[in-house]
Amino acid sequence: MATELNTSVGKNKMHPYKMVLYAGLGSIVMMFAGLTSAYIVKKSQANWLDFELPKVFFIATVVILLSSFTIQMAVKKAKEGLQNPYRGFLSLTAILGVVFMILQVQGFMALQANNIALTGPRSNSAASFLFVITILHLLHVLGGVIALIGVSFKSFLAKNNTENTLPVELLSTYWHFVDILWIYLFVFLHWIG
Amino acid sequence: MSHEAVLHGHESHGHDDHGHHEHHDTFLTKYVFSQDHKMIAKQFLITGMVWAVLGGLMSVLFRLQLGYPDASFPWLESILGKWAKGGQITPEAYYALVTTHGTVLVFFVLTAGLSGTFANFLIPLQIGARDMASPFLNMLSYWFFFTASIVMLSSLFVETGPFSGGWTAYPPLSALHDASPGSKTGMDLWIIAMALFVVSSLLGGLNYIATILNMRTKGMSMTRLPLTIWALFFTAVLGVLSFPVLLSGMILLIFDRNFGTSFYLSDIYVNGVGALSNEGGSAILFQHLFWFLGHPEVYIILLPAMGMVSEIMSVNSRKPIFGYMAMLGSLFAIAILAFLVWAHHMFVTGLNPFLGSVFVLLTLLIAVPSAIKVFNWLTTLWRGNIRFTPGMLFAIGFVSLFISGGLTGIWLGNAALDIYLHDSYFVVAHFHIVMGVASMFGMFAGVYHWFPKMYGRYLNNSLGYIHFWITLAGAYMIFWPMHYQGLAGMPRRYFDFSIWESFKQFAELNRFISTVAMIVFAVQILFLINFFYSIFKGRKVTVLNPWESNTLEWTTPIRPGHGNWPGEIPEVHRWPYDYGKDGHDFIPQTTPVGADETETH
Numbered sequence: 001m002a003t004e005l006n007t008s009v010g011k012n013k014m015h016p017y018k019m020v021l022y023a024g025l026g027s028i029v030m031m032f033a034g035l036t037s038a039y040i041v042k043k044s045q046a047n048w049l050d051f052e053l054p055k056v057f058f059i060a061t062v063v064i065l066l067s068s069f070t071i072q073m074a075v076k077k078a079k080e081g082l083q084n085p086y087r088g089f090l091s092l093t094a095i096l097g098v099v100f101m102i103l104q105v106q107g108f109m110a111l112q113a114n115n116i117a118l119t120g121p122r123s124n125s126a127a128s129f130l131f132v133i134t135i136l137h138l139l140h141v142l143g144g145v146i147a148l149i150g151v152s153f154k155s156f157l158a159k160n161n162t163e164n165t166l167p168v169e170l171l172s173t174y175w176h177f178v179d180i181l182w183i184y185l186f187v188f189l190h191w192i193g
Numbered sequence: 194m195s196h197e198a199v200l201h202g203h204e205s206h207g208h209d210d211h212g213h214h215e216h217h218d219t220f221l222t223k224y225v226f227s228q229d230h231k232m233i234a235k236q237f238l239i240t241g242m243v244w245a246v247l248g249g250l251m252s253v254l255f256r257l258q259l260g261y262p263d264a265s266f267p268w269l270e271s272i273l274g275k276w277a278k279g280g281q282i283t284p285e286a287y288y289a290l291v292t293t294h295g296t297v298l299v300f301f302v303l304t305a306g307l308s309g310t311f312a313n314f315l316i317p318l319q320i321g322a323r324d325m326a327s328p329f330l331n332m333l334s335y336w337f338f339f340t341a342s343i344v345m346l347s348s349l350f351v352e353t354g355p356f357s358g359g360w361t362a363y364p365p366l367s368a369l370h371d372a373s374p375g376s377k378t379g380m381d382l383w384i385i386a387m388a389l390f391v392v393s394s395l396l397g398g399l400n401y402i403a404t405i406l407n408m409r410t411k412g413m414s415m416t417r418l419p420l421t422i423w424a425l426f427f428t429a430v431l432g433v434l435s436f437p438v439l440l441s442g443m444i445l446l447i448f449d450r451n452f453g454t455s456f457y458l459s460d461i462y463v464n465g466v467g468a469l470s471n472e473g474g475s476a477i478l479f480q481h482l483f484w485f486l487g488h489p490e491v492y493i494i495l496l497p498a499m500g501m502v503s504e505i506m507s508v509n510s511r512k513p514i515f516g517y518m519a520m521l522g523s524l525f526a527i528a529i530l531a532f533l534v535w536a537h538h539m540f541v542t543g544l545n546p547f548l549g550s551v552f553v554l555l556t557l558l559i560a561v562p563s564a565i566k567v568f569n570w571l572t573t574l575w576r577g578n579i580r581f582t583p584g585m586l587f588a589i590g591f592v593s594l595f596i597s598g599g600l601t602g603i604w605l606g607n608a609a610l611d612i613y614l615h616d617s618y619f620v621v622a623h624f625h626i627v628m629g630v631a632s633m634f635g636m637f638a639g640v641y642h643w644f645p646k647m648y649g650r651y652l653n654n655s656l657g658y659i660h661f662w663i664t665l666a667g668a669y670m671i672f673w674p675m676h677y678q679g680l681a682g683m684p685r686r687y688f689d690f691s692i693w694e695s696f697k698q699f700a701e702l703n704r705f706i707s708t709v710a711m712i713v714f715a716v717q718i719l720f721l722i723n724f725f726y727s728i729f730k731g732r733k734v735t736v737l738n739p740w741e742s743n744t745l746e747w748t749t750p751i752r753p754g755h756g757n758w759p760g761e762i763p764e765v766h767r768w769p770y771d772y773g774k775d776g777h778d779f780i781p782q783t784t785p786v787g788a789d790e791t792e793t794h
Contacts, residue, residue, distance in 0.1 A: 016326030019403035023433055027395055031437035034485065038445070038478055042456070047473030119452040121470040128454040132444060 054110035067096035228328035234314035241306020260707025295360030318746035321410025337393035348382035412765035424500020442482030498635020510577030523562030583657030584642035598627025619679025650731030667713035
């Protein structure tokens, strides 16, 4: 039904789904803008705990940067109609996404091992902020990973999966966004926080 | 002559009620899980109306308490049980009623009910699209709203009652389970309902933006869009950019409530609980996050009404809208300023006075685009050939209320005055007139005007006139006196004023306000009867374009199917406001520009 109704869109116009996605990214930006603004306001008040970010967050950053490269390769291969490299890069991106998530959770564990409570009565809002912001970003990564797994499965099931590149294009835009968002958050938490 | 052109152009489809896009739908896919934007619009409208009745009924109940603080109504106890022990509403129930009334009217009626209905209904029809960018997400948007409604409704029936800390949900009342009975399960359900609601409004807003930007028919440039669409576009942008911030604030609230963090809570002492173990939290932080949504929210409520009023006024004055670009520019200015004024809700929180003065300046700037809009509406009416349909009357009523309520906004925008008037009945009067009742009038105008397109039948005009005059007079009689009460220092949200010597003088006035409120509520029932009766039994629409309007929705069949136009989507050749041009009463957007046509509008 949806595709049939969308036939009125001109060829040179952007696909409406892309516009939906861009507007959606704008709203995610506002969500984190709200949180990081609140962070700055809170930091200037009394009772703020300064602490070092665990090293594992640096490794996670490298991993998610790498995954941006792999999904870009997947889009490139899809557009060239190369089935197997497309499948490979797509699955690799999904795996890197999962690795990123595991590393983030290890980051939380490292903080708690250093006696920095993230929640609970002994927690300082500096650590709680880091936790909430990172968890919310993690949920957005999780959404992307689920979509990546779905599209990867489809790419293995279908014989010719490179005809319609719209899903993987949308997915790559979202994935790059989640990557850039993390880099912003990482820079923010490490240097400003 | 032009009228004939409209009919002639689509004569072949005039009786074709079943366009080829109408599939063999089951009851479930056509009326329940519909992906047709028109059906989704009706779902939003009717759910919104249910909430309007419930929210209105709540206001009648607490007005009963304010008007008759000493009286006892045994029937209240039989309806409300322990919430009205001895026939009088308990203070706890009073606060729950006020809180739920605010939440429901602001979010469920005037956001979902207003832009949910008209953005869904009008955007594809007026820009010339078969449906939304994503009909599926659009359907989800309604069902998230429906689920939010069910959760909010269920909070009315929990043992400890619904949330009772005010619709703004300030901590610590919202963050501490033990702060009040309503802060327990009631607040949990409130947060869940609001989170679902935010998702619903985001899904809707993303769709509206993408549809307007990407799916316009051939020739429909952005400056040929009806002002309704522009208003709905800015509304969607405001929603998409401000609701996520509220969600952030609420996520931090959830962590404070359930995981012991200290974003908003500090080591305050709570009666019956003792000192909290939290450290360093700031309740003011929540207010910043809340009002960063909260202020754009009032424009999310107001802009759709402004857009519809502009369209309805132009059609029924048989004149082009005065200053189309100025109208558009002022919508844009309001949308920008909406994000820069939130702290004017916080003048008494100990805000830095210098910062406060910046917010005063920015707030008062809103008067400029608002005044531009008001003068353009008045000059649109000026020397027009006005048709006083009920829709038009509500549109004029909107302008009246917007002026009355807007002027007191200039008072309250001044920190020097606001510090005195804050949390008084003056504020209640201001925002009810300018935001609540005015937007309600915009919504009524829209329903009366587009009802023939929605259901293929007319609403009863006589009932419409009765509805309008009593509601307009009633709205002023309810809220005008509240300005004087507020100036005399009467605080809002109080359960009973009869124990203060200084407010005893208002006992009779309070009773008057309560009586009028009940009459106005009764008249809304009359509107509901008119609405539902007319859906099934109203006079049938027999012409394609009953209001002789220029916009595209009137080129569709009388009862358009899914896909809106049975054949090709019509091409657009001109702006939508060619009324009274070159001796023609109106020239629809689909009419090509003639060789001898004058350039000016």
